[in-house]
Amino acid sequence: MAGRHKRRRAGRSVLAFLTAFGALAGAGLAGAAPADAAVAKRARVAPGVTYEEFDIDAAKGVAHAHVLRVDLGNPQVRVDLLYPGAVASRAQVSRMADAQGAVAGVNGDFFNISEAQHPGVEVTGASVGPAIAAGRTLKAAVPKGQRFGPALPSGTTTEDVLAVDTDGRARLDRLALDGSVGTADAQLPLGGLNQYALPVGSVGAFTSEWGSASRVRATCGTDTDRAAPCSTDTYEVTVRDGAVVSAADTPGSGPIAAGTTVLVGRETGAQQLRKFATGEEVHIEHRLVSAAGGAAYRLALGGYPVLSGGSPLPGLDDTTSAVRTAVGIADGGRRLLLLALDGAAAYRTGLTIAEVAGTMRELGSDDAFSLDGGGSSTLVARKAGASAVSVRNHPSGGAERAVANGIGVFSGT
Known part of the structure; x- marks a missing residue:
């Protein structure tokens, strides 16, 4: 023009x-x-x-x-x-739109775009807030102190979302993670789902939705300081078909197969995961809970x-x-x-x-x-x-x- x-x-x-x-x-x-x-x-x-x-x-x-x-x-x-x-x-909006058959679109949530404070740690490109695609939960929100982007307005959190329900009605909401990891001897709260940052002392779950990027970044920073050093007390347990199949002292990388969940713990969470034994049965549950209540969402993003x-x-x-x-x-x-x-x-x-x-x-x-x-x-x-x-x-x-x-x-x- x-x-x-x-x-x-x-x-x-x-x-x-x-x-x-x-x-x-x-x-x-x-x-x-x-x-x-x-x-x-x-x-x-x-x-x-x-x-x-x-x-x-x-x-x-x-x-x-x-x-x-x-x-x-x-x-x-x-x-x-x-x-x-x-x-x-990550991908360009135009490429994602064409790949999915969209006629139009805009970019979305803030995301993990750099790791200058953590040399050698892979930049995941993962978004900050919760995400739901085609009614399927992809991830939950990182701690507020781990957010990339400008300061949030007073009273807002990383759990805030723009959402559209299955009836096609849009609204603002908050989506909090509700999850647990259970064994015969313990019931642990789940602190994260496919997140580039986990709360200090927690256990997070990574599924096939995460992709193949390293999970080390999830144990870096603190709830109030994104630039804080990575934790030195970490542990990872792989659960397949409801049972522990392997464990490691440090978070790994690579694709996660369907039916498999990788549990990553830091500090207290790591200490709890060290108690898990190979072959032990583990029950993992997670869902995003709407603050507005009763909504089933097709789309949500932070x-x-x-x-x-x-x-x-x-x-x-x-x-x-x-x-x-x-x-x-x-x-x-x-x-x-x-x-x-x-x-x-x-x-x-x-x-x-x-x-x-x-x-x-x-x-x-x-x-x-x-x-x-x-x-x-x-x-x-x-x-x-x-x-x-x-x-x-x-x-x-x-x-x-x-x-x-x-x-x-x-x-x-």
Whole structure:
């Protein structure tokens, strides 16, 4: 589109932020709803899915937004988790969307992206929060102190999720791990499921969903300090078909077969696992428990809430601007708004989190959820007549980044 990278005049911007943060009791800077005349581009992607792009006149300059409007009330439309087929893996959003047959999508949760503090420890690429794909639980949340990404708003946790239930209704929720490891002599609480970081003193379970990455990272850091040294007191037990088949003093790597669970313990958890004997029967249970109660989810992924019941969360950062990705929920959970900002040089100042909350509200969201941003921010959608998606925004790193997961939009399937 001609002149796309040039800053447009304020009179043509879609969202003119007019009201101060404090005047809205913690809300982000708010403005007028988008006018059709100011939308730079609008196109139908598929039944129930439309794509728009427009400018936002923000505190630190013009940001350029790319938005997917998704009608979950349309029987042809559904959303699900995009992921590379393993928790401890990464792929570009466009590749995941095409592999799974999605017509559009955005990047998802924050993830284990570096290990500068732990030389020699493999970077897993695994996401921070809980994840559910096609109704199947993939993982639980890491401890809050082990999170990669910006500081969480007050009152939020790594267990916060954007979720869509099996009836196609979206909501914000929290998913906590409820699990145990039982033998004839002991019943141990399960502290983790396919996580790149386990709570100090706990036992975590790794299944075939994890992938082949090393499990050492799960024993590094503490509940409050991601950079703390790796534990020197670890133990690993492999359980196949309900019985212990092997053990090791250090966590291993490689694919985990179906019907097999690898238990990794650190500190007190390691000491408990050392009591397990080869051939001993072990019963392992785990599930994610919804704080909202009673929901069966098709999709869930982590991030953090920024808007609840039409009101921005109190204390949202109104200083740090960046390229962002977010998802909004409207119409009682029957409509999703997926937003990714453009990372081209002309727009790279982006939005503050307070501005993201205000933007999602003005677009019609009652609730909104921030996803990974910066170089991860990616929005893809099929163009007319195409069988593959195209990246619609400009990733700020100059190329599409491989990420842990995303939200895929499916239509007509």
